[in-house]
């Protein structure tokens with residue numbers, strides 16, 4: 001399994017604080033069946049300023065330590081960028097780091113409670129330059145849960161999304177879990193990732209998250225999501241079906257965010 005979203009680089013954001021905890025987290029990932037991890041420190045979020053060069057250096061250090069500790073996981077650089085204006089400039093100047101530093105997919109998060117008015121334009125601009133935006137954990141965003149039509153429009157335009165394993169495991173509540181499953185059923189989600197912050201064994205439960213997808217959405221859907229992380233890692237086009245409109249269920253999804 002490949003994890004495309006994690007916060008296991010030490011001392012760099014709100015993820016692991018010490019390298020030994022990063023190693024422990026990676027060891028648990030390996031036990032869970034993870035073979036590749038993309039480290040994605042926050043950038044532009046709170047006071048986190050983690051430009052590409054800083055991430056490349058820290059990734060190399062973690063790689064060397066993991067090798068020394070015989071952790072059977074390959075570690076790649078990445079970044080979780082808080083959406084902002086002129087992200088193309090950030091890519092051109094080296095501030096931003098694409099997933100696996102491969103230049104094709106950029107992991108982007110939204111502010112917690114709002115969707116900036118420039119979001120759609122920014123995401124389209126990246127696409128125009130050949131970069132595929134990967135929207136992190138849409139299931140956790142209250143405005144998307146309230147009205148998924150914005151997300152549907154994005155996915156129709158070629159933007160892809162990543163569901164967080166803990167959401168499927170119910171860590172953010174029953175309604176977030178249900179919404180995450182609905183997004184997958186409607187082909188509005190393309191990846192599952194841990195988004196681990198290295199704060200406990202329960203955060204690395206990717207295998208269990210895929211099992212939940214299998215149970216609710218079928219084995220082929222779970223396999224597709226798993227394959228997509230592999231394809232992303234190898235700079236291939238991911239597998240995707242035409243998304244279907246997801247209507248909110250009044251009283252079930254609305255108002256319970």
Ligand SMILES: [Fe+2]
Nearest residue numbers: 005007080195
């Ligand atoms: Fe994250």
